[in-house]
Amino acid sequence: MKFNRSFAVLLVPLCLAFGLFALAQDSDDRARPAIMGSTIFDWTLLPVKVSEKGESRRVLRAPTATLDELECHVTTLNPGQEAHPPHQHPDEELIIVKEGTVESLVNGELKIVGPGSVIFQAANQMHSIRNAGDTPATYHVIKWNSPGMLSLKKAAKKMQK
Structure with a gap:
C-alpha cells in the first residue's frame, strides 16, 4: 500500500x-465514585444531623453494579413537622415507616399511615410527608437513579439556568 x-x-x-x-x-x-459492593451500615455508627424539624442519617449514596446511584437515608420528624413542601423529581423512591404516624401526599391524596407501612413515590409526581402524630416519626427513604438518569438530571438543571 x-x-x-x-x-x-x-x-x-x-x-x-x-x-x-x-x-x-x-x-x-x-x-466517579467507586461502585458499591455488599456492605453493612451499622445504625450506631451513622452520623446524625440534627435540625429544628428532627434529625437525619445518611446511610448511603453511591453507584452500584446496576444503578447510576442508590441512596438511602433515615429521617426522624418531630410532631407536626413536614420534611419539605410538596415537590416532584425524576427519581422514584420508597419510604418505609419505622415508627410514628405520617401523612403522605400520594396521587393527589393525603393518607395517614403508621409503622411498617411502605409508600412508593413514582417519578415526576407531587409528594410530601409530614409527622401527623404526637411522637417522633422515623422513616427510611430509598431512592435510585437508573442508568442515564443522573446525566438527564444534570442536563435539565443546565437548561433551567
Missing part, C-alpha cells in the same frame, strides 16, 4: 481526537 500525504493529513487529527477522547473518559472515570 502506498502512503500518501492526504491519508497522513486525515490520520493525524483523527489520532489526536481519539487521544483527547480517551483522556476525557479517563478523567470522568476518576471523578
Whole structure:
C-alpha cells in the first residue's frame, strides 16, 4: 500500500481526537465514585444531623453494579413537622415507616399511615410527608437513579439556568 500525504493529513487529527477522547473518559472515570459492593451500615455508627424539624442519617449514596446511584437515608420528624413542601423529581423512591404516624401526599391524596407501612413515590409526581402524630416519626427513604438518569438530571438543571 502506498502512503500518501492526504491519508497522513486525515490520520493525524483523527489520532489526536481519539487521544483527547480517551483522556476525557479517563478523567470522568476518576471523578466517579467507586461502585458499591455488599456492605453493612451499622445504625450506631451513622452520623446524625440534627435540625429544628428532627434529625437525619445518611446511610448511603453511591453507584452500584446496576444503578447510576442508590441512596438511602433515615429521617426522624418531630410532631407536626413536614420534611419539605410538596415537590416532584425524576427519581422514584420508597419510604418505609419505622415508627410514628405520617401523612403522605400520594396521587393527589393525603393518607395517614403508621409503622411498617411502605409508600412508593413514582417519578415526576407531587409528594410530601409530614409527622401527623404526637411522637417522633422515623422513616427510611430509598431512592435510585437508573442508568442515564443522573446525566438527564444534570442536563435539565443546565437548561433551567
